[in-house]
Amino acid sequence: TGAQTLGAAVTFNNIEVNKSAGTLSQNANCTINGTLTMTTGAYNVGNYVISLGVSPTTFSATGGDIQFGTTGISPPAFSSFSITGGTVTLNANGTQTLRPGISYYNVVLGNTSAKTLTNVTSIQKNLTLEGSATMTGNSAMTIGGTLTYNSSGTSTLSASTNISLGNFNQSAGTFVDYGNTLILTDSLWTRSGGTFTATGQVTMSGATNKNISGTPTTFSKLYKQGNCTVTQLTDAIINAELNISSGTFNVG
Numbered sequence: 001t002g003a004q005t006l007g008a009a010v011t012f013n014n015i016e017v018n019k020s021a022g023t024l025s026q027n028a029n030c031t032i033n034g035t036l037t038m039t040t041g042a043y044n045v046g047n048y049v050i051s052l053g054v055s056p057t058t059f060s061a062t063g064g065d066i067q068f069g070t071t072g073i074s075p076p077a078f079s080s081f082s083i084t085g086g087t088v089t090l091n092a093n094g095t096q097t098l099r100p101g102i103s104y105y106n107v108v109l110g111n112t113s114a115k116t117l118t119n120v121t122s123i124q125k126n127l128t129l130e131g132s133a134t135m136t137g138n139s140a141m142t143i144g145g146t147l148t149y150n151s152s153g154t155s156t157l158s159a160s161t162n163i164s165l166g167n168f169n170q171s172a173g174t175f176v177d178y179g180n181t182l183i184l185t186d187s188l189w190t191r192s193g194g195t196f197t198a199t200g201q202v203t204m205s206g207a208t209n210k211n212i213s214g215t216p217t218t219f220s221k222l223y224k225q226g227n228c229t230v231t232q233l234t235d236a237i238i239n240a241e242l243n244i245s246s247g248t249f250n251v252g
Helices: none
Strands: 004-006 015-026 030-032 035-046 050-052 058-068 072-074 080-090 096-098 106-109 114-116 127-129 134-136 141-149 154-156 163-170 174-176 181-184 188-191 195-197 201-204 210-214 217-224 229-232 236-244 248-250
Touching (some): 015 058, 080 096, 134 154
Parallel strands (some): 004 015, 015 035, 030 050, 035 058, 058 080, 096 114, 106 127, 127 141, 141 163, 163 181, 163 188, 188 210, 217 236, 229 248
16 A cells, blocks of 8 residues: 555566555656556556567556556557456646557546547446547547546547447536437436537437436437437437437426
């Protein structure tokens, strides 16, 4: 427990972060020849670099939070990734790219500037935007949990990149759907602030009942599909189309 530091340029065979409290902070560049394992606790890589030795190298995460403060692509290009828990955080004061082709668990985009999500197609749990960070260059993706938009910045989705997500929660900033479809599969669409700029479609889908709550949302097209009941707990403005193909839509 408590704060710990990697304070010198060292080559490791393996590193495991398993801390019940405190943060492991990297204060110099280091090299890993084998496996980096995130079990619990925070590992702040900061502005330093993790270099990788001779292949194979592995990144394994079942928990914890690894935080990258350098510009460029993160995490490093391990030979293989096994991610079933934990969080990858990009929090540089500058542009960053989340390494493509990986199925992440939780992702946090923080601090400032644009974070590129090209060819990131699977986030098993939650995607969170904080500070004034924005999302750019995204691909079509599935977010198993909640897309939380707490950033003061403006994010505009790329063209033709529909997103399936469990829940949507916005408290700040501007989120522009750019004509895409957001497919809500879990239980909650809520806003407490910010601006949702809609020219596309929001589809309430599946068997799980859903609520629309918080600050009123302006939708372009709102579709209701599946056997769920959608309950409106706040005002909603629909500019183009309301389509209910099955189930119940309860205006309240």
